[in-house]
Amino acid sequence: MHYNLALIGFGNVARALARLLLREQDLLQSQYDITFSFTGISTGRHGCAVNPNGLDIDKALELAENGQSVFPLSSFPVQDSLAVIQHSQANVMFENSPVNKQTGQPAIDHIRLALNLGMHAITANKGPVVHGYRELSALAKAKGKVFGFESTVLGGAPVFSVFRETFPLAELISFRGILNATTNIILSRMENGESYEDAVKYCQSVGVAETDPDNDVDGWDAAIKVAALITVLMDTPFTPQHVEPTGIRGITPEMIAKAKAEGKRYKLVCSAEKAGGRVRASVEPELVDASSPLYGMMNSSTGVTLCTDVLPDYSITVSEREGMAGGPVETAYGLFADFISAVSHSR
């Protein structure tokens, strides 16, 4: 089976995805009977290109990384992301364009159009999950397509698909975990004596924190992930505002030193519980000791414990290993897994 692919957004993650697909193309064909072409690309600042017969993806990667427009690769003029989706004749649309966290736009519009045109729609953006899940998943179902978003919560590592594929008829009663890497790195480095400011700078220097770290340190990134998990796995619409997160700004070096002396640590803990048809959720710093599974999760480690009605507590933890730190390459793997799952289950 041959699939035309459209890349809406062509930043680090989308380019890592393109490289991963190219590297795995022989195995995709031999093990999954999947071949593919790229038929549409929309970049933030380097134009758009469409060719339903297949774009030269190597050239597109080269142009984008040299800061040049991909437009010369296009077989006809095309202005924006919606036009790329419209004219790409794609079977699968990957949405990784910059997103407004308050509204989920323009990702929601891109995904809606792709699904309406009969494409699978796969994103690493949390916005459309938090702000558009019910509409987009219902639309996907009506069209017999998949709305995939595995990369949104644990940076490419599976959590949604684990619950949905391997826990049939289970009810998620509660969950608890650490979902934001930046704050966990900051707290880990402060425990080793580094100042808050230097720890933030370190996170920015390795590309984990954005130029404006507020979204991480004030707990909003964690709250968005909590809202996404609740919305999807507890089937309850929930926004980050419902979470009312507390971040880590109030945690002083003195507090961390005192905790350390007592064999304890501060962690930015995410939790949610469904009871009586209502969900309560929080993101806030907690003091944990060595008996907590969160105690040993240091630096960029993240993870979540799923409490269901069918099994003992089931925890998923993703921890840094040399050369594997949860960057764009790992996020791209989540998109790749969504792609294979979508086309395998739709045949």
Add this chain to the structure above:
Amino acid sequence: MHYNLALIGFGNVARALARLLLREQDLLQSQYDITFSFTGISTGRHGCAVNPNGLDIDKALELAENGQSVFPLSSFPVQDSLAVIQHSQANVMFENSPVNKQTGQPAIDHIRLALNLGMHAITANKGPVVHGYRELSALAKAKGKVFGFESTVLGGAPVFSVFRETFPLAELISFRGILNATTNIILSRMENGESYEDAVKYCQSVGVAETDPDNDVDGWDAAIKVAALITVLMDTPFTPQHVEPTGIRGITPEMIAKAKAEGKRYKLVCSAEKAGGRVRASVEPELVDASSPLYGMMNSSTGVTLCTDVLPDYSITVSEREGMAGGPVETAYGLFADFISAVSHSR
């Protein structure tokens, strides 16, 4: 879709499965379009029964639990498990009969016959995985059926399906974990001052350890699970004998007290690594400190870290929660999940 089910072995796990299926039958129908009948039952000491039109399962449960034969429920005479499989007209065979750990028999014969007759074959027995995986999985594939064994390693919690369904094209480079609950409970209780003998008795009293605890305390149960993971997820035939396990008999109360004073703990660590086409594996006690993810895994907690070529280290941990301790009910859930997965993917 209607499925006829045969239960080969009708002990605690199989009976818990029957109850789970009965309890979930409305949701199975509404969410998965699955209806079912039990058409064959083979017990260890209470006879066999077959009725292709459906057996009275409530009556069968009652008879077996009162120590009475299920034979009166049979619509015609049937002597043994192979005859039950042969005449049940089942679509799915659940194999949970007592197994010879050295050979995987008679489970392998049961599964082979079921697959040859066009049934899915699902088991909680490790023996047929360790001793028959290549043959039985190839046979299942040739017949377009599923050989399912999710319940064999983490007591009903998903690990095989997580890797196979949510890690497409990933290579498992190594894994490391705690796979035997009995030894972990013993070591945890000894740390609290209980004697080895009393800790073993405790495990027997709660049904975790068998009357003869050698299989657990000498590391063989862990070695069998290591062999199953290697055989399936590293696609390399491997036996428990290849692991040459070391158990926990050599760990004295003095060693545990000394470790505790130093902030350390002994754990029976399972590990395997694939390099240069060869797999090396071990099961042996290791001293771990609080920086190890194994340090916090106490009592009946088990888990495994999967090291792949595509993501940071991915750990699955299953930890005791009140009323959910990893007994027959949880093992039955793994069989139930295998059943839904098998029939959903085969339509």
